[in-house]
Amino acid sequence: xxxxxxxxxxxxxxxxxxxxxxxxxxxxxxxxxxxxxxxxxxxxxxxxxxxxxxxxxxxxxxxxxxxxxxxxxxxxxxxxxxxxxxxxxxxxxxxxxxxxxxxxxxxxxxxxxxxxxxxxxxxxxxxxxxxxxxxxxxxxxxxxxxxxxxxxxxxxxxxxxxxxxxxxxxxxxxxxxxxxxxxxxxxxxxxxxxxxxxxxxxxxxxxxxxxxxxxxxxxxxxxxxxxxxxxxxxxxxxxxxxxxxxxxxxxxxxxxxxxxxxxxxxxxxxxxxxxxxxxxxxxxxxxxxxxxxxxxxxxxxxxxxxxxxxxxxxxxxxxxxx
Amino acid sequence: xxxxxxxxxxxxxxxxxxxxxxxxxxxxxxxxxxxxxxxxxxxxxxxxxxxxxxxxxxxxxxxxxxxxxxxxxxxxxxxxxxxxxxxxxxxxxxxxxxxxxxxxxxxxxxxxxxxxxxxxxxxxxxxxxxxxxxxxxxxxxxxxxxxxxxxxxxxxxxxxxxxxxxxxxxxxxxxxxxxxxxxxxxxxxxxxxxxxxxxxxxxxxxxxxxxxxxxxxxxxxxxxxxxxxxxxxxxxxxxxxxxxxxxxxxxxxxxxxxxxxxxxxxxxxxxxxxxxxxxxxxxxxxxxxxxxxxxxxxxxxxxxxxxxxxxxxxx
Numbered sequence: 001x002x003x004x005x006x007x008x009x010x011x012x013x014x015x016x017x018x019x020x021x022x023x024x025x026x027x028x029x030x031x032x033x034x035x036x037x038x039x040x041x042x043x044x045x046x047x048x049x050x051x052x053x054x055x056x057x058x059x060x061x062x063x064x065x066x067x068x069x070x071x072x073x074x075x076x077x078x079x080x081x082x083x084x085x086x087x088x089x090x091x092x093x094x095x096x097x098x099x100x101x102x103x104x105x106x107x108x109x110x111x112x113x114x115x116x117x118x119x120x121x122x123x124x125x126x127x128x129x130x131x132x133x134x135x136x137x138x139x140x141x142x143x144x145x146x147x148x149x150x151x152x153x154x155x156x157x158x159x160x161x162x163x164x165x166x167x168x169x170x171x172x173x174x175x176x177x178x179x180x181x182x183x184x185x186x187x188x189x190x191x192x193x194x195x196x197x198x199x200x201x202x203x204x205x206x207x208x209x210x211x212x213x214x215x216x217x218x219x220x221x222x223x224x225x226x227x228x229x230x231x232x233x234x235x236x237x238x239x240x241x242x243x244x245x246x247x248x249x250x251x252x253x254x255x256x257x258x259x260x261x262x263x264x265x266x267x268x269x270x271x272x273x274x275x276x277x278x279x280x281x282x283x284x285x286x287x288x289x290x291x292x293x294x295x296x297x298x299x300x301x302x303x304x305x306x307x308x309x310x311x312x313x314x315x316x317x318x319x320x321x322x
Numbered sequence: 323x324x325x326x327x328x329x330x331x332x333x334x335x336x337x338x339x340x341x342x343x344x345x346x347x348x349x350x351x352x353x354x355x356x357x358x359x360x361x362x363x364x365x366x367x368x369x370x371x372x373x374x375x376x377x378x379x380x381x382x383x384x385x386x387x388x389x390x391x392x393x394x395x396x397x398x399x400x401x402x403x404x405x406x407x408x409x410x411x412x413x414x415x416x417x418x419x420x421x422x423x424x425x426x427x428x429x430x431x432x433x434x435x436x437x438x439x440x441x442x443x444x445x446x447x448x449x450x451x452x453x454x455x456x457x458x459x460x461x462x463x464x465x466x467x468x469x470x471x472x473x474x475x476x477x478x479x480x481x482x483x484x485x486x487x488x489x490x491x492x493x494x495x496x497x498x499x500x501x502x503x504x505x506x507x508x509x510x511x512x513x514x515x516x517x518x519x520x521x522x523x524x525x526x527x528x529x530x531x532x533x534x535x536x537x538x539x540x541x542x543x544x545x546x547x548x549x550x551x552x553x554x555x556x557x558x559x560x561x562x563x564x565x566x567x568x569x570x571x572x573x574x575x576x577x578x579x580x581x582x583x584x585x586x587x588x589x590x591x592x593x594x595x596x597x598x599x600x601x602x603x604x605x606x607x608x609x610x611x612x613x614x615x616x617x618x619x620x621x622x623x624x625x626x627x628x629x630x631x632x633x634x635x636x637x
Contacts, residue, residue, distance in 0.1 A: 052503035053474070158590045159362075188361035189530060190567070193574035193586030215503060222576035222584065245579040259508040260578060261533035264560045268537070270508050274459075274475065 004079040007177045007209040008041040008064060013073035015059050015233075033059045034070070035233040038306075043176070044207040046200070048224025048241075050217050050256065055230040057213045058102075061179045064211065065099045066090055078176065095125050098170035102182040104162035108154040114138070114165055115150045121173045129172075137168040141198055160191040167198065177209045178202070184219065196222060217256045221245050226312075229253045232287040235306055239313035249315045251292050286318070294319060324350040324492065324524070329386030331368055331377065338596040342368040344548040345619065346386075350541075352491075353522040355515065357539030357556070359532050359571075363591055364545040366528045367416065370494045372396075373526075374407045390492070409439045412490035416497040419477035422469040429455065429465030432484045439488055454483040458513060475506035482513065486523070493517070496528045511538050532571050536560055544568050547592045547602030549619055554628035564630040566607050601633070609634055 014037075016030040034056045041047040051057040062068045063075060069083050076082070082093055098121070101107040108117055115134055122129045138146035141164040154162055163183060170178055180199060184192045196219065202208050212223045220227050227244040229237045229252065237250040248254045255272035273291040286292070286299045298318050306316040331343040342365045350356045360366045371377050373388060375396070387394045395406055415421075423431055432454060433447035442450075452465050458479040469477060478498065485493060495514060499507040515538045517523050529535050535542060536556060543553040544567065552565040563569050570587035589606035601607070601614040613633045622635040 052505070053501075160590055188591065189532065189571055189574055190361060190587040191590065193576075193584040194588065195586075196576075197583070197586075217504070218576045218578045221578040242579075255505055257578065259504045261504070261507070261531065261537055262577065263533055263536050263572060263575060264557070266537050268508070270505060272505055274506075274509060 005042060006040040006076075007043045007045075007078055008039070008211070009074075009076040009079075010040070010060075010064070011038050011074045013037040013060070013063060013075060014071045015056070015063065015068070016071045032233045034063070036073070037230075037233075037235060039228055039235065039238065041177070041209055041211060043209055044203070045225050046203050046210045046212055046223050048212045048214065048220035048227045049230060050214060050220040050227060051230030052215055054232070056233040057215075057230050058181055060230075061099065061181045061211065061213050065097050065179055066093060091125075095173055096176045098173070098175040098178050100163075100166050100170050100178060100180045100183045103186055104159055104166055105154075105186070107166055108162055110154050112153070113150070114143075114152050114154075114157075117154075117165055118169050118172050121169060125173055127173055133172070137171055140171070140201075141165070141168045142194070143168070160187050160195065163187060163195060164198070167202075171202065171206075174206070175208070177211070179211045179213065181213045182215065185215070199223065217245075218260055229256065234287060234316065235314075236288065236317070237313075237315045238306065243310070243313040247313070249309065249313070249320055250288075250317050251294050251319070252288050323352055324348075325387070325389040326350075326369075327387045327389065329369075329372065329388065330384040331365075331372055331386075332382050332384055333378070334380045334382065335595060340594045341548050341597055342381075342594060343372065346548075346550050347621075348543060348550065348553065350524065350526065352524055353518065354540040355518050355525045355527055355538050357535035357542040358526060358528045358545060359530065359535050359542060360545030361530050361591055363547075363594060365548040365594075366530075366545050367496055369545075370413060370496050370526065370528055373411060373492075373494055374413055375403055376407070408435055408490075409488045410490055411492045411494065412485040412488065413494040414481055414485050414496060414498050416500060418481045419474060422477060422480065424469050427466055427468055428472075428480055432465075432480060432487060435484065435488050450487060451483070454487050455480070457486075458483045459509075473506075474502050475509060478502060478506075478510055479513065482510075482517075486517065486521075489521075490523070492524045492526065494526045494528065497530070498527070499529070499531075499534060507534065514538060533575055544571070547597065548594055549602055549631065551603070551631045552629065554625075558625065558628040562625070562628070564624050564628075564635060565632050566609055566634070567603050 013034055015034040016032055019029045019031055037060060049057050063070050066082050074081055077093060077097060118134050118137060135146045138149055143149045143161060143164050184195050187195060199210060203210055214220050221241055224241055226240055228235045231252050237244060237253045248257055255270050258268060258270040271293045273293060285301055286304055289295050289299045296318060304316045304318050306314050308314050309320060326346055326348040329343055329346045333340040333342055358366050383396060388396050429448055429451045433451035436442045436447040436450060455465055460476060460479050499510050511534060514525060518525050527535055527539060539556050542556050542559040543550050546567050552568050563572055574584050574586045576584050587606050592602050601617045604610050604614050617633050619631050621629045621631055624630050624635055
């Protein structure tokens, strides 16, 4: 069998949640959390997914790790369609894929010691290990000296230390692919940088593929070789780090980059309209239409498709259609 | 002008006292945006709460004064204090946009402080509420809607309208953009800036996010471990930072499109339960020396208006 270049391949992944209407409405309506996501993540690559709250980025993370099935579409991890697997086979998959969650205060069991937390995935997967393995992992995530931490409970650790334990746990079974869902958003600025650098080291040292899910395009750019920008369940722009940051095309990406707070950048201008309401589903046309400063008539009527602009750059916008 | 003198606030905890604010001195000029930057546990929110004297029960104001228009508000009797709290000094609390009452419409909630403080009738108060909602950039029909119908950014605007409805002289904004999207964050900061400009509103902007503060603040104070460690004009802090912690913060911000490796500050934030004497950054600082162990936080003026609390610049 030919070995796969990609650790992740998704094709048209959709996740719809039905909205309960009134008893008089016959028509079923849906919240389209994800609406046709296609992307691939190469082995050994850090891939960044940027999107605001409600864009569907966490939903995609959960689908990739096998936690919630998509409504439609295929998800392949290392060439295997994970939602056609039986329970036993899914367990095999779990050895390859691990997830780091946003909130280190909720993702660690308060009754477990650090040692038990890190051992759990090893025991669950019947992998043999020695105590040295735990020490080595703690050392790698800079919980030094490891002996001081091994018998501590989560409540004895700071947020940053907890998140390091979460990384050590994810690394314990030597996965091939890690999904990091906003791993630094709860951490203080002074420890955030070290944490991101640990993720980069993991990628370098273990050839580990990482999906970096974030709302912060600066972090996406710092981490990812490639970036996808998600807006209301759709990828609006996808490409190499360079193309997305230096040559953004979609009005939403442009606004995201314009609004990055930078040291001493005063009086910047951001070209985007305010959100009118939290959740008006757009029935037809482009999702971004209500906020787009460049909106045209066609945007109200038709949905743009993600199309190739250049070798490393795709965009979903009528401005770039002949 | 607001002057904070020798302020010490402690929390009683199981294992002793949490030294949340440990001898702070600050001067805040009228009409400026004063940025107060620090990470969680640095004491910045406690400082905001001390202003309004709404500290939790286990807090003790050990010593110090907060002088506002010539009066030490920490000494005021409670029946005098209510003329300041929410009236002359308003506060936007962290996460306030999620504590709007879900069953009362927006304009009634915004009008409430007027009914309470100025004894206005509901109709009079509603009229002003509608004006203020317009002032913070909300469309007219928002007044009749309910919180669940609004986006996060709109709710935050509502909270701001509520805070300024009594025409306060000082606005304390505690993390006003946390949990908002970057695009919306930018909008809210612009609104705060425009309120300051238009109404000469003294604003104390409390945030963990130095880049966001750096965009609007006139002056910036950096807090660490219950202490002010550096204070100056915004450009002095950004271009000529002196304290190792400030320098570390500035170098931990990724710049999009740049491949430069960002560096944080090693170690973990200090616990404020019975901290040892000397500099609070001692364990995390690459320049730490024996002098730092006994450092008494005497300030050093490194240039006009720019103060640093660090032994590197002489004692």
